[in-house]
Amino acid sequence: MSEEGGEIAHRHGSSPAAPASLPDGDDLLREILLRLLPEPSSLPRASAVCKRSRRLVTDPKFLQRFRTRHGKKPPLLSVFRCLDNFVFIPILDPPDRISPECFSLHSANQVLRCRHGRVLVKCRLRKEAVVCEPISGEQRCVTISPEFNMGFFNGTVVCAAGDLGHVHGGCHSSPFKVVLVCMCREDNRALACVYSSETGIWGNVISTAAPCELWDMGAPATLVGNALYWLYMSNGMLEFDLDEQSLSVITGPPITDDFRRRQIIQVEDGDVGLVTLSYPSFQMWERKVNCHGVATWFVRKTVGIHNILGLPSQLEEWERGMESILGYTEDTDAIFIHVDSNVYMA
Structure with missing residues (x-):
């Protein structure tokens, strides 16, 4: 009896090992998604599986981890040709290939800039610019501010998302800004104006303090930090500070090329x-x-x-x-x- 009681006491005195904690369902799926190949079609295809996957792959923190893990720059998706007509030429093979049929702009005159997953094109006859998203096929027409000379203006598009950890390239639903520059006919000063997709309106027209010879064709803007730069015909650049909303002329290096x-x-x-x-x-x-x-x-x-x-x-x-x-x-x-x-x- 005592031995049996002791045996019973021994059994009751020993705590069974606690079961190992299982990972959270989101954490487990997130780790699986992080191991997908860093190809353009990987995350869009994963997001189509279910709402849960779509929520995870569109999260800015996940996109940042995905980009950091693979350390790979986004690939070149396509090139544009504008001779007799406007042609979108895909470069990648299926399933990463973007169909030319989803990106058609018969009235486009010139590609102004491609950036952050968007393309800005000029439609002179319709007096508007069009912001296109080749991956989703969406297009948004922006009527040009009347202060601008339709025959001579340049421009660019930038993502306007300012949240911490935002990853450009996966931001097709984020707000954007269109920045246009042109020459003032009266005094040859450069003018700039910013359109916000959030408000749907153009801001105030900004001008340089000094005249400059702004180049229109073949000189798209370059984004450096939070400023945009354009070449102009003499030895210099046009700088538009997105934070300060200021437009200025910068002297270039001493070159004659x-x-x-x-x-x-x-x-x-x-x-x-x-x-x-x-x-x-x-x-x-x-x-x-x-x-x-x-x-x-x-x-x-x-x-x-x-x-x-x-x-x-x-x-x-x-x-x-x-x-x-x-x-x-x-x-x-x-x-x-x-x-x-x-x-x-x-």
């Missing part, structure tokens, strides 16, 4: 820079501003493009002077150049 061989970029330090093409090399300039507000340009580095792209060290006589910089993508930090009737990405 053809305008078609220059491109504003963002350098590694986050400063504004300028790349000049002097075949067979690129020269990269950087602008530094000291504590007294004095700006200085200096050559950061020189790179031989024939070593990178496998191009000849010298061009044929008839090819010389025809090379040019066609554009620059901020997300992938790539420059497109035209050499020998071909386009290269460096």
